[in-house]
Amino acid sequence: MCEPRHFRVDYAINPWMDPTRPVDAAKAVAQWTALKQTYERLGHRVDLITPHPALPDMVFAANAATVIDGIVLGARFRAPQRAPEADLYRTWFLTHGYRTVVMPTHTNEAEGDFTWTGDLLLAGTGFRTDPGAHAEAQEVLGVPVVSLHLVDPRYYHLDVALFVLTEATPTTRATIAYYPAAFSPGARRLLRRLYPDAVIATEEDATCLALNAVSDGHNVILPTEATHLAAELLARGYEPHFADISELRKSGGGPKCCTMELRG
Structure with missing residues (x-):
């Protein structure tokens, strides 16, 4: 995680960002700190990277690397405003x-x-x-990759349209939650085939970034407004934990955006 000490909205690179809208950096830090403390209270270790004053979106650590079995595939950002983050995270790993x-x-x-x-x-x-990044991820990380096409510009990243509740085991398939309207028709058919028991989110869930959640297989951290999805998860035996991300959402971020998961 990366503290949003320098968080602000100086530019617009997604539909959630409005540089004319006031941002309270101190409130963003407080919300982020509460999220970090929730992870620690639930028994998770949180590693930190030092924020850079010229990179207001560096708080969104999830965008900077993918780590599976200790192998790190770094990032190459589309927006030039975020491009320098990639090397700072690369240095952290090294x-x-x-x-x-x-x-x-x-x-x-x-x-x-x-x-x-x-x-x-x-x-x-x-x-x-890029679609070509999918084959590159498979080659670097050595895991099978399934491509999913996103079609709604509000849900420009997969992590604001879908998250994993419980990872697969050798004998059970993963359980996921997702918002179907964020995906192309073919991707929706594929998701139904792969995950027939998925939790299906509503537009109400998606618009408060409820899908930008983090689950450890039992505890699920999701935005405070995500009461509908929380009720669905509670009925499935999960334990929801709410996080106020109102300031961070002004850049299109939520709990998952702030959290890179280090596997191995």
């Missing part, structure tokens, strides 16, 4: 003992568009990550 750190040749916004299910890497495209 100085923290990661031996295999590969920087991509294709545009790739990491866990923004790559979601690990335990046996498949679901990979979004349509707005940010």
Whole structure:
């Protein structure tokens, strides 16, 4: 995670961002701190990277790398405003003992568009990550990749349209939640085939970034407004935990955007 010490909205690179709308950086830090403390209270370790004053979106750590089995595939941002973040995160991994750190040749916004299910890497495209980055991820990470086409500009990254509730095991398939209208017809058919028992989110869920959630297989951290999805998850045996992300949402970010998951 990266503290939003320098968080602001100086430019607009997605439909959520409006540079004329006031941003309270101190409130953003407080909300981020509460999210970090929730992870720690639930027993998770949180590693930190130092924020850079010229990079207001560096708080959205999920976009900077994908890590599976200790192999790191870095990011190549589409927006030039965020491009310098990639090298700062690459340096962090190299100085923290990661031996295999590969920087991509294709545009790739990491866990923004790559979601690990335990046996498949679901990979979004349509707005940010190039389709060619999917084959590159498969080659670098050594896992099978399933491409999913996004069609709604509000849900420009996969991680605002879908998240994994429980990862697959050798004997069980993963459980996911997703918002069907964010995907092309073919991607919707594919998701129904792969995950017939998925939690189907509503437009109400999607518009408060409820799909930008983080699950450890039991505890699910999601935005405060996501009461409908929380009720669905509670009925399935999950334990929802709410996070106020009202300031961070002004850049189109939520709990998952602020969280890069380090696997191995």
